[in-house]
Amino acid sequence: MPDEVTNLAPEERVLSTLNEDGSRRWVNPRPSKGKFFYARRIVAYLLIVIFSAVPWISFNGKPLIFLDVVHREFTFFGKTFLPTDTLLLAILLIILFVTIFLITALFGRIWCGWACPQTVYMEFLYRPIEWLFNGAPGKRKPKKFIGFRKFLQYAVYLLISLHLAQTFLSYFVGAHNLSEWILGSPADHPVAFIIVAVTTGLMMFDFAYFREQVCCVMCPYARMQSALLDKDSLTITYDKNRGEPRGRMVKKPKSSSGEPINLPVLGDCIDCTMCVQTCPTGIDIRDGLQLECIGCAQCADACNVVMEKIGRPLGLIRYASERMIEGEKTHFIRPRVVIYPLILIGAISAFVFLLSTKPAADVLFIRGQGQVFNILESDEIANQVRVRISNRTEKPATYTVSIVDPPGVRIDQFSPMEIEATETVSENLLIVAPFSLFEDGKIVLSIKINDDQGKFETIETYKILGPMSLPKD
Ligand code: SF4
Numbered sequence: 087m088p089d090e091v092t093n094l095a096p097e098e099r100v101l102s103t104l105n106e107d108g109s110r111r112w113v114n115p116r117p118s119k120g121k122f123f124y125a126r127r128i129v130a131y132l133l134i135v136i137f138s139a140v141p142w143i144s145f146n147g148k149p150l151i152f153l154d155v156v157h158r159e160f161t162f163f164g165k166t167f168l169p170t171d172t173l174l175l176a177i178l179l180i181i182l183f184v185t186i187f188l189i190t191a192l193f194g195r196i197w198c199g200w201a202c203p204q205t206v207y208m209e210f211l212y213r214p215i216e217w218l219f220n221g222a223p224g225k226r227k228p229k230k231f232i233g234f235r236k237f238l239q240y241a242v243y244l245l246i247s248l249h250l251a252q253t254f255l256s257y258f259v260g261a262h263n264l265s266e267w268i269l270g271s272p273a274d275h276p277v278a279f280i281i282v283a284v285t286t287g288l289m290m291f292d293f294a295y296f297r298e299q300v301c302c303v304m305c306p307y308a309r310m311q312s313a314l315l316d317k318d319s320l321t322i323t324y325d326k327n328r329g330e331p332r333g334r335m336v337k338k339p340k341s342s343s344g345e346p347i348n349l350p351v352l353g354d355c356i357d358c359t360m361c362v363q364t365c366p367t368g369i370d371i372r373d374g375l376q377l378e379c380i381g382c383a384q385c386a387d388a389c390n391v392v393m394e395k396i397g398r399p400l401g402l403i404r405y406a407s408e409r410m411i412e413g414e415k416t417h418f419i420r421p422r423v424v425i426y427p428l429i430l431i432g433a434i435s436a437f438v439f440l441l442s443t444k445p446a447a448d449v450l451f452i453r454g455q456g457q458v459f460n461i462l463e464s465d466e467i468a469n470q471v472r473v474r475i476s477n478r479t480e481k482p483a484t485y486t487v488s489i490v491d492p493p494g495v496r497i498d499q500f501s502p503m504e505i506e507a508t509e510t511v512s513e514n515l516l517i518v519a520p521f522s523l524f525e526d527g528k529i530v531l532s533i534k535i536n537d538d539q540g541k542f543e544t545i546e547t548y549k550i551l552g553p554m555s556l557p558k559d
């Protein structure tokens with residue numbers, strides 16, 4: 087063994103929540119109350135109410151949002167999307183992503199700091215509960231009864247996590263269904279019970295233990311930040327031109343002759359580190375924009391209190407673009423801010439067009455399983471075909487399938503299909519055609535499908551197969 091152990095610690099800081107030895111640096115941010123905190127708190131409580139209420143709200147007789155994964159149906163604002171709507175759902179995703187890109191280009195990670203459920207629940211629900219039982223950093227309660235207080239804190243965490251897990255699940259199974267299940271025995275709905283139990287456990291793990299690590303190491307959005315931001319994006323920024331050189335405020339010392347000694351002129355930052363102590367991801371904003379910064383503006387609130395105390399203008403840390411800090415003009419109109427809205431207009435137009443021109447039903451013919459065709463004793467050829475019909479309307483409908491062309495081809499073993507609203511049903515058909523109609527072993531059929539409501543009628547083409555010749559007796 088060499089006497090000197092090589093220090094493998096990286097020379098630069100890798101992560102704000104990592105100690106040099108690789109262990110976790112726990113972050114206990116100090117509360118900072120200011121205009122951003124109060125505004126964020128209003129937004130956060132509004133979002134919590136909306137998130138909890140949405141599964142209970144109906145629109146056009148349907149839940150406002152219902153993600154029925156089991157039946158592969160997704161309802162948004164009263165409109166149900168079926169598995170056949172892959173293109174529409176893909177366009178919806180594009181709209182969502184481009185909107186996030188646009189907002190990030192304009193306002194940085196405003197989503198993370200103001201609206202992301204991780205921040206909203208952590209900073210405005212779980213963290214205040216911790217402070218209620220144990221006191222905030224700097225105002226910690228005496229150690230007396232600490233065990234009991236911790237127990238109460240985690241008991242409340244558990245109740246909130248359970249509520250969150252149930253709310254989360256109600257988006258997938260429906261709030262009314264879930265409330266019925268909750269009142270019943272877990273044995274009646276074991277899958278739902280297990281999902282709620284696991285989700286509650288994950289919530290506890292996240293908000294009681296993992297916390298800011300989600301933003302610092304897990305969330306992919308943080309990693310895309312550098313590509314989405316530019317010099318004109320508004321982010322929480324430390325004005326280094328105003329703040330530096332930083333230094334503690336000291337009384338002007340005097341020389342032995344009583345003359346005041348001139349000290350170097352300092353910037354507005356008095357190096358009190360309040361901005362660092364309040365940061366929920368444990369970074370120092372004075373080092374510049376970092377991947378861990380969630381744009382929560384807590385450092386801006388903390389610094390404003392300090393600036394007020396020392397009689398300096400507020401906003402040493404503020405929403406500003408890199409150009410603003412450099413004293414340059416910020417360009418609000420720039421290529422990406424023009425291109426993203428153009429993509430959005432295109433995607434929204436395509437979405438509305440596709441949605442409004444969607445037929446009242448989707449029809450798909452698939453070849454039946456097993457033998458491709460059978461030769462009947464009557465010298466007719468039978469093809470087994472499977473038809474799948476999705477009723478896209480809000481009412482039950484009965485669908486009829488009939489052969490329009492060529493004459494002489496018929497459908498056996500089929501009765502009209504009764505399909506509930508937004509349901510999809512598959513049936514087998516037996517299509518029988520005289521051998522004389524086959525050319526080169528095939529017939530191209532025109533098949534009519536219509537409903538009894540007069541809302542849907544279409545003619546599909548489908549090729550049935552047959553032999554090139556009939557076997558001799
Ligand atoms: S809170 Fe303001 S004054 Fe204090 S260290 Fe941070 S930037 Fe400097």
Ligand code: SF4
Pocket residue numbers: 322361364365366367368369370371378379380381382383384385386
């Ligand atoms: S640096 Fe400021 S804005 Fe960024 S996460 Fe920390 S406190 Fe929030």
